[in-house]
Amino acid sequence: MTTAPSALAPASAVAAPAARPIIEFRHVTKRFGPVVAVDDVSLAIAEGEFFALLGPSGCGKTTLLRMLAGFETPTRGQILIDGEDYTRAPPNRRPVNMVFQSYAVFPHMSVSENIAYGLRMDGVPAAERRARVAEALALVQLEGLGDRRPDQLSGGQRQRVALARALVKRPRVVLLDEPLSALDAKLREDLRFELSRLHDRVGITFVMVTHDQDEALALATRCAVMHKGGLLQVATPADLYEFPSSRLVADFIGSVNLFEGRVRVDESDHALIDLPEAGITAWLDHGTGASETVQIWLAIRPEKMELHKRGTGAPPPVMEGTPEGHNVVAGTITDIAYLGSESVYAVRLATGKMVRVIRPNLTRWDQEDFTWDEPVWLGWHAEAAAVLLQ
Amino acid sequence: MTRPANAPDLLDYSRRWPLRLVLAAVGLFLYLPLLVLVVMSFNDSRQTTVWRGFSLRWYEKLAGNAELVAALGNSLLIAGLSTLLSLLLGTLAAIALWRFRFPGLGLVAAGFTLPIVVPEICMGVAMLIFFTRILPWPQDLGWPLALGPIVIAHVAFIFPFVAVVVRARLQSFNREAEEAARDLGAGPWRALVDIVLPHLKPSLIAGALLAFTLSLDDFVITFFTAGPDTITFPVKVYSMVRFGVTPEVNAISTVLLLLTVLLTAVALRVQAIAGERLAP
Numbered sequence: 001m002t003t004a005p006s007a008l009a010p011a012s013a014v015a016a017p018a019a020r021p022i023i024e025f026r027h028v029t030k031r032f033g034p035v036v037a038v039d040d041v042s043l044a045i046a047e048g049e050f051f052a053l054l055g056p057s058g059c060g061k062t063t064l065l066r067m068l069a070g071f072e073t074p075t076r077g078q079i080l081i082d083g084e085d086y087t088r089a090p091p092n093r094r095p096v097n098m099v100f101q102s103y104a105v106f107p108h109m110s111v112s113e114n115i116a117y118g119l120r121m122d123g124v125p126a127a128e129r130r131a132r133v134a135e136a137l138a139l140v141q142l143e144g145l146g147d148r149r150p151d152q153l154s155g156g157q158r159q160r161v162a163l164a165r166a167l168v169k170r171p172r173v174v175l176l177d178e179p180l181s182a183l184d185a186k187l188r189e190d191l192r193f194e195l196s197r198l199h200d201r202v203g204i205t206f207v208m209v210t211h212d213q214d215e216a217l218a219l220a221t222r223c224a225v226m227h228k229g230g231l232l233q234v235a236t237p238a239d240l241y242e243f244p245s246s247r248l249v250a251d252f253i254g255s256v257n258l259f260e261g262r263v264r265v266d267e268s269d270h271a272l273i274d275l276p277e278a279g280i281t282a283w284l285d286h287g288t289g290a291s292e293t294v295q296i297w298l299a300i301r302p303e304k305m306e307l308h309k310r311g312t313g314a315p316p317p318v319m320e321g322t323p324e325g326h327n328v329v330a331g332t333i334t335d336i337a338y339l340g341s342e343s344v345y346a347v348r349l350a351t352g353k354m355v356r357v358i359r360p361n362l363t364r365w366d367q368e369d370f371t372w373d374e375p376v377w378l379g380w381h382a383e384a385a386a387v388l389l390q
Numbered sequence: 391m392t393r394p395a396n397a398p399d400l401l402d403y404s405r406r407w408p409l410r411l412v413l414a415a416v417g418l419f420l421y422l423p424l425l426v427l428v429v430m431s432f433n434d435s436r437q438t439t440v441w442r443g444f445s446l447r448w449y450e451k452l453a454g455n456a457e458l459v460a461a462l463g464n465s466l467l468i469a470g471l472s473t474l475l476s477l478l479l480g481t482l483a484a485i486a487l488w489r490f491r492f493p494g495l496g497l498v499a500a501g502f503t504l505p506i507v508v509p510e511i512c513m514g515v516a517m518l519i520f521f522t523r524i525l526p527w528p529q530d531l532g533w534p535l536a537l538g539p540i541v542i543a544h545v546a547f548i549f550p551f552v553a554v555v556v557r558a559r560l561q562s563f564n565r566e567a568e569e570a571a572r573d574l575g576a577g578p579w580r581a582l583v584d585i586v587l588p589h590l591k592p593s594l595i596a597g598a599l600l601a602f603t604l605s606l607d608d609f610v611i612t613f614f615t616a617g618p619d620t621i622t623f624p625v626k627v628y629s630m631v632r633f634g635v636t637p638e639v640n641a642i643s644t645v646l647l648l649l650t651v652l653l654t655a656v657a658l659r660v661q662a663i664a665g666e667r668l669a670p
Contacts, residue, residue, distance in 0.1 A: 092577055
């Protein structure tokens with residue numbers, strides 16, 4: 001298999017999968033009057049991926065998906081599906097099928113008629129149509145409901161009809177527009193697993209648009225984080241979370257503590273970073289490659305921070321992989337939110353900076369029993385922090 | 391609902407006698423003349439004001455009146471053609487206003503609804519001038535073609551009504567349903583026929599009945615566009631009334647009334663069903 005052409009260097013260079021791309025956006029720009037909805041996006045999606053376009057509303061993710069489906073035409077750039085140029089092809093001539101946000105189940109047709117509609121458009125003979133509709137109904141676990149009218153179905157069932165309707169055509173790519181946003185929380189979780197199962201089973205490439213980071217992290221094999229029409233970072237969910245490329249990504253995916261800093265020592269096996277906001281110098285177990293003259297940010301996830309008792313003159317703890325006196329800072333607990341599976345602590349440092357710490361509630365009562373206004377040591381391991389240059 | 395607990399139920403108001411009295415008075419005012427008209431059409435007398443016994447003779451006389459029957463035929467044909475054309479034009483206008491965003495959209499939309507508010511007499515005079523000056527209709531075309539001006543005039547003032555009804559229905563259409571059809575392989579026409587039109591069906595039926603009724607009982611505009619050989623039913627009735635109100639006219643009016651009421655009732659019923667379906 002050939003690798004992605006050099007034209008789409010920036011996006012696909014990050015964790016580009018070895019498989020050949022089924023979808024390629026080449027310098028795609030979309031303007032609506034004076035508004036630039038999508039700004040020079042280049043992106044390759046490999047066959048079989050479950051790809052998520054993630055971002056806040058208005059970031060251009062839906063426009064990108066609609067251009068892929070053929071409902072919008074790019075102002076500039078090219079869209080290739082399976083190596084062929086589909087930039088200007090109408091929606092009915094594309095090997096992709098979409099699951100709409102409202103599901104858009106045809107209200108005047110039965111479930112079976114809905115699913116058969118696409119096959120009828122393709123001129124599939126009636127006998128084969130029946131067999132494939134039955135197969136699709138089984139795939140989404142709606143056996144026996146083929147004669148129902150859409151208004152007799154629950155929201156979750158309607159979504160399955162929309163899925164079956166898209167899958168029955170055996171498209172190269174299935175597009176999902178906020179597939180779970182119209183469902184209540186409990187159902188959302190069930191269907192999340194089901195979508196994942198379906199993707200594994202049919203082996204078709206899925207491209208999903210979502211504003212829900214949990215949904216993207218749970219479902220996608222790879223995510224693109226979008227912001228103001230551009231791609232911020234394209235990576236696996238774990239890489240997005242653990243190795244964000246910028247403050248925007250770190251902030252959008254999960255929550256994060258950000259400290260402004262400046263590199264003081266940068267060796268290949270460790271680095272020292274001054275953090276004036278925390279009043280200490282942080283120790284990092286790897287080099288940063290950042291110039292000592294530029295400002296950087298240190299990002300530390302709340303669950304990667306530790307709390308230790310500080311009352312009665314207890315000495316500062318030593319963090320794993322860190323020389324004594326680094327990565328530990330004194331603070332006071334100002335607020336505690338008990339969330340059941342975990343608790344979130346708001347800690348004020350001596351400098352006034354607020355830091356969030358998450359501790360899982362591993363036992364049914366907290367052995368250490370941190371409480372309001374308690375003086376604590378706040379610390380993190382040498383590998384816990386990510387250095388952000390922008 | 392934030393109505394105070396001690397407020398009377400809506401139904402309670404109708405149980406108070408002054409209100410009932412007003413209600414009865416309004417009812418009489420509205421329907422008594424019509425009732426008299428219908429009753430007198432069965433009167434066995436040449437006098438329209440004195441009751442002499444039940445008879446169907448005026449209806450028999452109607453059926454024997456060749457001119458009147460011809461006028462009724464004209465009216466039904468005109469109403470049928472006007473309904474078809476108005477339905478087509480009105481639906482296309484509604485879809486165009488819904489589908490496309492273009493400069494001057496508001497102006498075009500207002501232009502389409504203008505014939506609804508323009509006084510009929512103005513429309514009538516305008517049509518008269520139009521068919522004498524701008525599009526002179528040949529006089530010797532023979533029967534069905536001679537009805538052309540009336541049909542054109544009717545379509546011009548009726549299709550905006552259809553457009554209004556269809557536009558209202560389009561507001562509740564989920565655009566994603568049409569996109570889904572396109573996505574599943576339907577061309578633009580196919581998606582329109584398979585997905586948009588079924589949604590519009592109740593409004594098309596209601597619009598058609600409305601159009602038929604409007605055309606059937608229109609007098610003013612028809613009067614200005616009718617020629618000597620193209621008399622419609624209402625125009626014929628008018629010419630008969632000029633020589634005095636006979637029980638025969640009562641009978642004609644009853645027939646027309648029945649037709650109109652029937653069609654209106656069907657239109658309302660269809661709209662009510664559509665409304666129920668819209669509700670979740």
